[in-house]
Amino acid sequence: MKFTVVGSGAMGLRYGVLLQDAGNEVDFVDGWKPHVEKMREQGGVYVSRDHEDKHLVPLKVYYPEEYDGNPDCYVFFLKQMQLSDMLKRCEHFFKPNQYAFTCMNGMGHVEKLLKYFKPDKVVAGTALVATVLNGPGDVDFIGKRGAGTMNLANYTEKPDDFTHKLVEQLEKAQFNPNLTTNFRGTLMAKVVFNSVVNTLCTMFEMTMGEYADYEGADEMSRQLIDEAYDVCERDGVQMLTTRKEELDSVNYVSKVANPLHYPSMYQDMHNYRPTEVDYINGYLVKLGMKHNYFAKTHAFLTHEVHLAERGKQRELKRKREEEAAPKTVVEEQQAAGR
Missing domain, CATH: 1.10.1040.10 (N-(1-d-carboxylethyl)-l-norvaline Dehydrogenase; domain 2)
Incomplete structure (x- = not known):
């Protein structure tokens, strides 16, 4: 499966890197220049786990205006107040058949996503997992691999074939997903x-x-x-x-x-x-x-x-x-x- 992570901060990197480790093709899109340039300079992102084993993970990162990929699913991880602007910057590469998946904190993001994605293409959830962005190009995954849980649901509350495939990939990435219809x-x-x-x-x-x-x-x-x-x-x-x-x-x-x-x-x-x-x-x-x-x-x-x-x-x-x-x-x- 191909994913594009929009908002490659702490949680975006965690989801993207672990989905990539699970065998998926993953692109990263972000608008914070120091972060993007640092990752390009070093050829990826430095990843630690609980402040140990710091190592470089290669990845492909783009600014919204230059991206032209065609993923099966977008993974959105931004602050609530950043989402509207980022969606406008990205709308040129959204396509009707693509899904939007998010585990952003707070409420307000779903209504914004529905302006760009059909209701049956929106999947949202919650993640009980901790991650820290130490600085540009440097992220720390808190907790042992496989730690934490998450819940997710379709906006329509009707899981389709794609949803089950998404859950399968999240399981491979050890996010411990729980699919609900609520x-x-x-x-x-x-x-x-x-x-x-x-x-x-x-x-x-x-x-x-x-x-x-x-x-x-x-x-x-x-x-x-x-x-x-x-x-x-x-x-x-x-x-x-x-x-x-x-x-x-x-x-x-x-x-x-x-x-x-x-x-x-x-x-x-x-x-x-x-x-x-x-x-x-x-x-x-x-x-x-x-x-x-x-x-x-x-x-x-x-x-x-x-x-x-x-x-x-x-x-x-x-x-x-x-x-x-x-x-x-x-x-x-x-x-x-x-």
Whole structure:
């Protein structure tokens, strides 16, 4: 099978590289110039696993404007706020027979994909797996090979032959896929998970394991899970798991699977990038308001993250001003090691 990964960041690289290892032909498309140029310069991407065994994996990477491949399936992994622009840049090579598959965080991406792909060609899911992009051309897969799980479903909730072939390739790549026929329930399970772990770990700058070890973590998690489930039930979403099972998932992934991992929202905040909180906690708030239900804890956390983003932007501005300021003779000597 031939895949093209659109958005070759941490998760895009993980899916693409492992699908390539499983014997598939994979192209990579990305718009971040330092990343693309670095991979071209070194002939691929450097891949580590749990900070060890760093090695170069050859791959073919393109900018959207220059790509003219014809894959069976596109794999989309971008930030929610990046997707619309990237789809416009890529639309010249989309074809009616091609599928779109994605496991992006948050909600909002499916509606954007449906502007370019037929409903029966859209497959979406969730991935409970951790990956870190250390820098341009350098990625770290967290967890042993075969660690983590994922759920996926057809937008139409009617799996076809291609869907089963896709699942087969994901199994070969050891992503442990679980095919469901509950589209919204599948996606919302990860939204709820992320609304707890991603947001709280980001706000308090801690790993998933550090959060889960706090004696009050279960109480905090339950409050957020209960609010989220209240919202989903009012909107008619049939969740894949019970509230208790969702809490058990938060604890297992945080304590056992990825205790040393900083979630992607933390990585964005730490690197002065906008977070996806509006598409996770904020999405739950908006969905609840449709039914006159106020998810007040999620609303409060959304505001907190935005305040923290302002603080990080102020820190970045100060950092740039200090770097641009003329150095004194003493500072220059110190920088030179004298």
